[in-house]
Amino acid sequence: MRRMFPALALAASLAAPAAAQDFSAGSEANEWGLWGEQKARFEAEVVDPICVLSGQCDDACAPGRQSALLRSADDALIMPLKNNQPIFTGAAADLAPYCGQTVEVDGLMIENPENGATHVYQVQRIRALPDGEWTPTNRFTDEWAKANPEAAGDGPWFRRDPRIRAEIAAEGYLGLGVAEEEAFLKDWLGIE
Incomplete structure (x- = not known):
């Protein structure tokens, strides 16, 4: 039913x-x-x-x-x-x-x-x-390690996950986009 x-x-x-x-x-x-x-x-x-x-x-x-x-x-x-x-x-x-x-x-x-x-x-x-x-x-x-053998190494799994790394490369760590994130870091934190 x-x-x-x-x-x-x-x-x-x-x-x-x-x-x-x-x-x-x-x-x-x-x-x-x-x-x-x-x-x-x-x-x-x-x-x-x-x-x-x-x-x-x-x-x-x-x-x-x-x-x-x-x-x-x-x-x-x-x-x-x-x-x-x-x-x-x-x-x-x-x-x-x-x-x-x-x-x-x-x-x-x-x-x-x-x-x-x-x-x-x-x-x-x-x-x-x-x-x-x-x-x-x-x-x-x-299960993650079996599915991602190329991501073996030290540190937490999420720092090595290919999907997460690709998302960061495309959108930045903050999800604002790479150019927007660079401007934000420069304006707010003085990081160049």
């Missing part, structure tokens, strides 16, 4: 009073001290959000696509925007192997409607149901 009526799944997701439900029971998530965070452990289907929201499912779960969690308890569409690594990386690499499967996840839910954050999730560990082993969500840097 979820695939047949993506608009209903979206409506259920938006209408679900997530803040009123408590998914903290049994959670072993590490708290980060974020505004609006709550420990949250729940069962969900790992889905392709474009497929769920638009019904366009031809490329569902294709490499490079984002993943979402369709929570079993209330059909809320949860966006796992971060994994468990201390660097700010997404959870797509950790969720991709489970696409189309029912899993249990444990992590931190961010609910801060005043600032537009609702159903935002940091997944810290995941397991396939019914009896999979818990796996930490820390695959991003290994």
Whole structure:
């Protein structure tokens, strides 16, 4: 039914009073001290959000696509925007192997409607149901290194990422454009 009526799944997701439900029971998530965070452990289907929201499912779960969690308890569409690594990386690499499967996840839910954050999730560990082993969500840097062998070296991955370096070369570090950035640095900071 979820695939047949993506608009209903979206409506259920938006209408679900997530803040009123408590998914903290049994959670072993590490708290980060974020505004609006709550420990949250729940069962969900790992889905392709474009497929769920638009019904366009031809490329569902294709490499490079984002993943979402369709929570079993209330059909809320949860966006796992971060994994468990201390660097700010997404959870797509950790969720991709489970696409189309029912899993249990444990992590931190961010609910801060005043600032537009609702159903935002940091997944810290995941397991396939019914009896999979818990796996930490820390695959991003290994997956990135495999996909970018030419960028091996010291320092943080993002300083060596070819896509980021190309964007900086085209738009500057501030995203203003190279010429505009040079003028800004000269005018504001005296850097030539």
